[in-house]
Each structure stands twice: as structure tokens, then as C-alpha cells.
Amino acid sequence: MSADMSADAGAEGSGFAARPPGGGVEDAARTGEPKRTAPLSVVIGSLSSVQGAILPAIFAAVSTGGAGVLIGLGVGLAITVIGSLFSYLGWRRLTYTVGEQDIRVESGVLSRSARSVPYERIQDVSLEQPLLARIFDLVAVKFETGAGGADDLALAYLSSAEGDRLRQLVRERRDDAQEEGARDEGAAAGAETQAARGEEGEALFAMDTGRILTFGLFEFSLAVFAVLGGLFQYANSFFDFDDIDERVVEQVVERQGGWIFELGAYGQVLTALAGLVAVLFIGSATGIVRTVAREWGFVLERTARGFRRRRGLFTRTDVVMPVHRVQGVQLTTGWMRYRFGWHGLSFVSLAQDAGSTSHVVAPFAQLSEIEPIVEVAGFRLPGDNENWHRASRKYRTDAMIWDSMWFFVAAVIAGVATAIWAPEWTWIAAAGPFVLGLLNAGLQALAWRFKRHALDETQIMAVSGILSPKKQIATRLKLHSVEIAQGPISRLRGYATVHLGLAGGEFSIPGVPLERAREVRAKVLETIASTDFSRLEGAGR
Template sequence: MAERRLHPWSWLFVLLQQLKQFIVPLGALLIFGGRTQRDEPWQHLASLIVIAVLVASSILRYLTFRYRIGRDGLTLRSGWLNRSVREIPFARIHNVGVHQSLLHRAFGVAEVRLESAGGSKPEAEMRVLRLDQALALEQQVRHRGSAPQAAEAPTAAASDTLLALPPAEVVRLGLISNRGMLAVAAAFGATYQFFPERVVANFIEFYGRQAYGYASALHLGWMAGVLTAVVLAGLALIALRLLSVLLALLQYHGFRLSEHERRLTVERGLLTRLRTSVSRRRIQSWTLEEGVLHRLFGRRSLRVDTAVAERQDQGARALKELAPLATPAACDALVHHVLPGVQWPPSQWQSIPARHWWRLSLPALCLIPMLTAAAVWRWGDWGWLPLLWLPWSALKSYREMRRMGWSMDQDLIAVRGGWWSRWWRFAELGKLQALRLERSPLDRRFGTASLLLDTAGATSAAPALRIPYLPLAQAQALHAALCHAMARQRLRW
């Protein structure tokens, strides 16, 4: 196939991406440069030179970038003075991400990211292609070098829909999640980054005094003051939940999980549309999560870890969230579909000795007394209040230990934990990358050990695939059985 250029407007999208990186220094030049050279005709000359250089580099990148779709891979040519040629075999590409912002959709184009296992960056980023060319490239990667497909979007009949979230389900997702709180925390962090701490403190102090003075002028009794505080706190919680619903609608509107030729594809987004896909065999581990609000609505979430480049953008998160919200039956059905023949949920869970529950409370037992001593020294009798956390911590630790368990059969290893917020994590034996037997000083004192299992693509955001506090003999026997099972699975694969 002949070499192709990117879309003629691709230089504009590259320019906008570069301007995002230089927006702070450009703003400083425009603001502070205007103060020192207010009446000079060349006062913004430096800013214009920087913008001109960025425009020229964006156009030059468009003129020098070529790509060619071969039978077995993709060829990329770029550069003017320093020229480079990259050959990317289709077999190396594990995920194709097709992203469309509002501006992309207005021009009928899309940004394409080709990702491989490992690493922190995509194999290639193509800004931007016509939408039909982007989808044709995605089809070509799926077919691993077969004859090019017609350059048109796949129809609903070409793929099977495994899960779709209607608007009502997206609203439930917003009510359950804490995205509003995270957005407010991020806004506060950005405020402290962009404004001096003194300015923020003075702002809070000024309006705090205004609010306190207004409340004092009303001459409210203590009961009315308490009710007012409760009402304001309730209104704040409602506002945060509404913000969470709005963010969920922006991110998950039109969510659709589909399968075509053993590749799972996730599409979602209201303003920015994200489309990303991965082969089923690239899924390394699974995580089911169920919080208190999940149980209230009768829902769970299902996430996976995949053997692709680890990034923190929306496309990477979309790929991991196979079911942002679904009923327990729907989550189990997804597992059965992707892992046919696997027993899930396990017929029997092996328990962890509950007598070690106090070890889960050790952080609180060490930290709370020190905080209490400092609080009593600073505020007197009110400083004893932190001790009220200890009974709750003990109850939570005991109930969590009672619920801990693990299960292993010829195909799957699974662990479960949590009580207030519950989770299940499992992986195929053939996908395990490492197995470690750990013993802390407390383990040696009480004759226990912990097993830590690792898979490719595992992140710290998910619960660890770990079996803690097992009796030493049982841990050693399980370690030997897992080593044998892993070797047998790899030979079979």
C-alpha cells in the first residue's frame, strides 16, 4: 500500500497540543511584557516569535510525516534533518485507542494511539487521521495483516454488545462514585499551585469572617446553629453528588462494551468520545469491587489489568473498566464469557485464621494514641475524641478478617477481602508472573506467612493479589502447589 499523509488539518491539532504545554510562559510574556513596554509596537514580539516557531514546527511535522499500512505491520517515516523510519509489527500492537474531542468531531477526524505491552508511552501517536481511516487502521490491527478492510465504521451487526449503560445507569454511577469530591480536591490543589499560599489564606479568612459576622448578627441559639450547620453540610453533600453525576454523564454517556473477533472494545464519552480495544488474551487479572452504596443499589464494578503500556489518561482507564457499574449477575456473566470454562464464583472459599484480626488494627493502635496525646495537649478534654476511632477500627478489622478468603482450582486463583467496601481479585494461573513467600517479624513470631502473587499490568490502585496470615505449613504447601500449577499451565499454553 502506498504511503499516506495525516489529515491536512493535523498540524492544527499538533499546534494546540503544543500551546497547552507553553500556555504558562506565553501568558507571562503577554502580561508582564505588556507592563514594561506598554507603548512600544514590538512589546509582544517575543510571544509572536514563539507562536510562529510552534506553527512552523507543526506544519513541518505534517509535511514530513508519512505512514504505510503493510500486510504484517505499520511503517512510520518522520523528521526533516533527523529522519527516522519505524517498523511496528501488528503482532506487537496490543491496543488501538481512537479518541475524539469536540474539535475532532467537528472536523471529522480522530487521534489514534497504538500501544504495546510494557513501557509508559504508546508505540505511536497519529494526530490526526480521518475517522474512516482511523477505524480502518483499527480493523487492520484486528486482522493482523490480512487484506485491508473497507474504510468504514463497524456496524452493530459486526460485533456483539456485551454491556451497555443507559442514562439511568450512568446517573446511578454518578451517585455511587466520589468523582465530585475528587474534582473539588483537584481544584483546591490547582488553586494552591497557581496562587500564592498567602493569597488563598487571605481569601478564605476574609469570607470566613464575613460568614461568621452574618451568622452572629442573626443571634441564633445553639440548637438553630447546629441545625444550620447540618443543613449546610447536607446541601454541600447534595452539590457534590450532583457534580459526580455530571462528571459521570460526561465520561460514561453512551458506554458500550462489545466484542469482535476475540477483541474487547470500550466506547464512551459525551463530549470527548473514547474508543479503545484489547485482545481477550491480554487480560491479566480481574477485580470486582462493591462499596456500601453499590450494595444499596444492587451493583458492582468490574475492572481488569491488561498487558499494555501503563498510562494515566482517560483511554487507559476506559480500557480497564469493563463494567463501571452492573448487577452482580451481569459481572459474573462477563467473566464467564471472557473466561469460558472457568468456575466463577468459586464453589468454596478457604478462610484465613480470624485470631490475627488485631494485626489489621496495628496502624490505628500505634497512631491514634500519639494523635490523642497531641490533641489533649493542644485542646484539653476535647482531645480525647480520637480514641473513639479505636472501637470502630477493631470492629472493622475483625469483620474484615472474618471475610478474608482464597480459592484455587486448576485454572484460577482468587482472593477476597474487605467488609465495609468489599472486593474480589482473581487471575488465571497461566497469567501469574511472580510468586513470593513473605515473612515479617510478626509472621515469624506467630508462625505465619503471606503469599504475594504478581501479574503483568498490575497497579497500586487495585487490591493486591495477596493471601496473608496463613499458617507457615499451609503457606509453604500452597506455594509449592502454585509453582507446579503455573509450570503446568505454561506448558499447556
């Protein structure tokens, strides 16, 4: 919840004056006085400025002739000094206050802002440690509100010990605020909560080095070429590559690799194979590096607070997902890893995960490893005897026609154009898009066979995808709404798209026959209407 300067100043009487911090987290919580983050945050900001000054300094040094080294050093020093100054001013003007009802953060050097979030709106408090912060034993504390993006609060950086204490304190106050509305059941709920807090974490899933490296092999990525392209564009602003003498380039190529051209066609094939091998190697290496950096030390535990996930080599994250906030589960895979039985499991949750609407809890696992995690979350995987329902055959036909129509239109345009300007190429130009249209129509017909949904007494499931099937599962009890949507064609043809109101995510089932869609809506609404949500475990949290 954001507030403007005058409203916040009037409400709490403190204005925006940054009072010097004092005491620990407990003292700040008791007195409600503003505190600053760790002073070492300024050092991290300065080091980040040095990191950001390296490339501009290098390009400035190379592109300015004889005195380039001095100019490059000057550019790097100027960027570092300016960045360090803003880092210090930002630290001086950033304060946080842990109050009785909410946590408040005031920030801004020239333009001041104040944001406060009541404890009952905080879904969870997560800790994150980038590489530089880990060196100084600091953490970034993130307060997840479930709205995502700029609506979440973050404090960068606190000491690890203070970050842990602040997380525990905010969680306790959040629980107290949420339990205030259910005092009639307070004794039983309080005893259950205290018992749960005494439980120790249980490891549900972990990935060792071998598993992470194997995962990396399937995460083929050419992102490095995008980075090199960006660097080239950046360098082009300092260098004029058009001034390079082409004859010099040709001489270098002939001197270093002229023997390849002497082989004629074999040399071209060899060059192509070498390029393909290089791309495969770079793509595989990039995938492994990115996977290792993201998933290193991955462990998922069941704790008294819920699911706790820790991972990361350079940036270490520590996230807790309460069990009752898991709204649904998703199983995804890739066309290659699916052949080896590897899947990824994500929870759809009210809290956000690095800009996403789901929490990855088992990124690379077999179904036998995923099933226990799903059961702990209160779901079950589809069985062999599931009562699946396919999409409407009319939907299949319409999808085949509509998605392939553009290829057929392109074939007509290409045929007419070549018939006017190049008659000898007419059939070839028209045949290409036409064949692609037929192939796409066949794929749409095949995809229809794999697009299914099922509804049982407790949950609804949907499966789609040919080479890399995707499964979505949601508990009927946690759905907020059911909507039947029809466009002009679907209304005429008698099918609809069922949109399920899932907090924190999206769940839609297209092409459902209208009668079946109404049946699904009626059953889900019956479950929702017959439930007293105030009596559910974790209600209101």
C-alpha cells in the same frame, strides 16, 4: 522497541529525512514509505493553543490597568501563534511507516527520535476521538504494547477511515506474525480464525442515559474545589489579594447578608446547613458531569476479535480486548452502591487502559449482568458453597497491634506533653488517640472476617473489604509464578503473603498460614507445569 538515530538509519537506509506522503494506508504498507498524519492535525493544535491562551489573556488584561485589553489580546495572540507554529513543525516532522515486520514512528523538531514496534509485540490498536478531533472526523490511533506509558505508540491524528484501515491492517499483520511460529497447526488455526472473523458483534452490556445518570449520583466528587483552588493560585500570581481592604469586604457582607447575623446562633446553623447543601449539590453535580463525559454511549460487545468497548461524550474511545489476553477479573464497588447491588467489573489485561492495568468493561452493573460477561471471558463468580479460607488468626492479631500502635504511641506522647504544660487537659488529650486506637483494632478484627481466598480446579479467588468488598479472580493456567513472601514477624509467627504472577496486574493474598500457602503454590505450579502452552488457543499472542 526504540532505536537511536544511527541504528535506525543504518538498518533501513532512510535516515530521518521526511519524505512526502502519498497513497493510502495500503500503499504505505506496500512501499514502506513514510507518511504524515492528517493536515487538519495542525488546526487542532492551533485550536488547542487558543484554548490554552484564554486564561493567561484574561489575567493579563485584568491585571495591567487601562491598556489591559490590548495587552491581554497581545498575550493571547502570542501564545496562539507560538503554539500554532510548533504544531505545524511537529506535524511536518512526524512520519509513520507501516513496514512488513513492524511499524515505525519518527518525530521531533529539534531533537529527533525514532521508535519501531514489531507487530508481534502489539497487544491491540485502539482509536480515540477527543472533542476537537470528532469535529473534524479525526482519530488518534494508539498501538498498545502492554508495557504502558511512554512505551506505547500513538498517531494523532488520522482521518476516521484511514484510522480504521490502519487498525485492521496492523491487526492482520500482527496475527500473521504471531501465527508464523505455529505453522504445524496452521490449517486448523487458519480455518478457525477465518470463521471467527466472519462473526458479528454481540452486545454484552450497555448503559442508557438513565443508568449513566444514576451512576453519576454515586460518583460524588469535590474535584471542582481543587480546580477552583488551582485557579485561585494562578490568579494570585497576577493579583495581590492582600491589598484588598477588609473594611470594604465587611461592608459588602453586612449589606448582603447582615440579616443572617441578626439571627445569632440560628443564623450560624442556617449558614452551616446552607454550606453543607451547597457542597452536596456541587459534589453530586460534579460526579454526574464527569460520569456522563466518561461513560456516555457505553457499550461492550463480543466480536470476532474479542471484547470491544466504546464510550465517551467528548473523548470517544474504541478499545478491543482479545479474550485470550484477559488474565483476571476484578469486582469493585462502593460502600453506598454496594447496598443497592451495584458493582464494577474490570479485566486485567496485558494491554493498558488509559494508564491503568485493567480494562473497565462494566462500570455500573448488577451481578446478574456481570456474570455472563465473566463467563464469556472464561471465568466464574464465586458461588455460595465456595471453600473459603481465612487469613491466619496470628495475622489478625499482629495487624490489630501494629496498625493501632501509632494511636497508642500518640496517646502516650499527648498525655506526657499535656501533663507537663497543661495538666488539666492530660486525660482529654490522651483519651482521644487511645479511643481511636481501640476503634482501629476493632476494625482490623472485623476486616479479618471478610479477608478470604479460595482455590478450585481452574481458578483462584480472593475477597477483602468490609463496607465495599473487592473480589479478584485469576485462572490458574494463566498465572506466571507463585511467590511466598515472609517478613521477620510473619516468619516468626508462621504466616506469609502469597504473590501471584499475573501479567498486567497484581494479585496478592496476605496473612495465609504457611502450610496453606505452600499448598496453594504446589497446586498452581502443578497446573502450570502440566500444560503445554504452545498448544493453547491464542498461544503467543
